[in-house]
Amino acid sequence: MVRLIAAVCITLGLAACQSETSAPDISIASQNANDTRVAKTLFGAMPTGSAQRPEAVGGYARGCQAGAAQLPETGPTWQAMRLSRNRNWAQPETVDFVQDLSRFAATQPGWEGLYVGDMSQPRGGPMLTGHRSHQTGLDADIWMLPPKRLDLTVAERENISSISMRRSSGAFTNDQWTPQHEAILRAAASDPRVARIFVFPGAKVAMCNSATGDRSWLSKIRPWWGHHYHFHVRLNCPAGDAGCTDQAPPPPGDGCAEAQGWVDRILNPPPPDPNAPPPKPRAELTMANLPGQCLGVLNAD
Numbered sequence: 001m002v003r004l005i006a007a008v009c010i011t012l013g014l015a016a017c018q019s020e021t022s023a024p025d026i027s028i029a030s031q032n033a034n035d036t037r038v039a040k041t042l043f044g045a046m047p048t049g050s051a052q053r054p055e056a057v058g059g060y061a062r063g064c065q066a067g068a069a070q071l072p073e074t075g076p077t078w079q080a081m082r083l084s085r086n087r088n089w090a091q092p093e094t095v096d097f098v099q100d101l102s103r104f105a106a107t108q109p110g111w112e113g114l115y116v117g118d119m120s121q122p123r124g125g126p127m128l129t130g131h132r133s134h135q136t137g138l139d140a141d142i143w144m145l146p147p148k149r150l151d152l153t154v155a156e157r158e159n160i161s162s163i164s165m166r167r168s169s170g171a172f173t174n175d176q177w178t179p180q181h182e183a184i185l186r187a188a189a190s191d192p193r194v195a196r197i198f199v200f201p202g203a204k205v206a207m208c209n210s211a212t213g214d215r216s217w218l219s220k221i222r223p224w225w226g227h228h229y230h231f232h233v234r235l236n237c238p239a240g241d242a243g244c245t246d247q248a249p250p251p252p253g254d255g256c257a258e259a260q261g262w263v264d265r266i267l268n269p270p271p272p273d274p275n276a277p278p279p280k281p282r283a284e285l286t287m288a289n290l291p292g293q294c295l296g297v298l299n300a301d
């Protein structure tokens, strides 16, 4: 997938691509250097967090989490969705952030709070399905669907769907997009705990066009594939997490010209590059590919 994304990025001339995907092609393992077990199978089977001091370990797409907290399934201003996935686990700072953002969302007309999608597995790590990142307890998907009720049953939370905000393949927002979406995204991006937010290109351009006053928060809003049923919030490494690897910060400036470039390429796709290497299926991460500390997270009580 690194190769595929790289090829797409080269083809489309997307300067930001490499900075978003964040999996260095190096092994940073130590005690599990020869451990060829597939990490997603092991981490996907862990039912609860580890009884350890909370710590995000490794990179967003190559790591794990110790001492995770569980976002309560229902709170005064949020509900966790798709409970069967057991992905409402994250670092305590992420859980705090999601609750804080949900309180802000609840001040917006038409929003009772937030519907929270995938965070991380109880011990983080690679997942059996979906998501390349979300491995360190610092990523959270927030549904675009404005919550009308916060008393959804478990079954309803399995079955109802979010709604798409895009038209023209993501070049533009559709008629479901509201000023409240922009206010919530702006609040999230203005939070110093947040490193970046992924959303479809048309949404970023819409916010670029309507933003007034300070524009510095726009730099954290990053155009990306998909992300029209939810937006994805990524936090910085919490202070003191020595084994946590931050991404390079987004480029300076509001990033609006870059987002417009994404839109232009959606509307007028460049011809495929005949020299692009064929996409290669991504190898599964093994325990040896993860930081050595993740073996301890896996084996902890």
Ligand SMILES: [Zn+2]
Pocket: 131, 134, 139, 140, 141, 231, 232
């Ligand atoms: Zn996500």
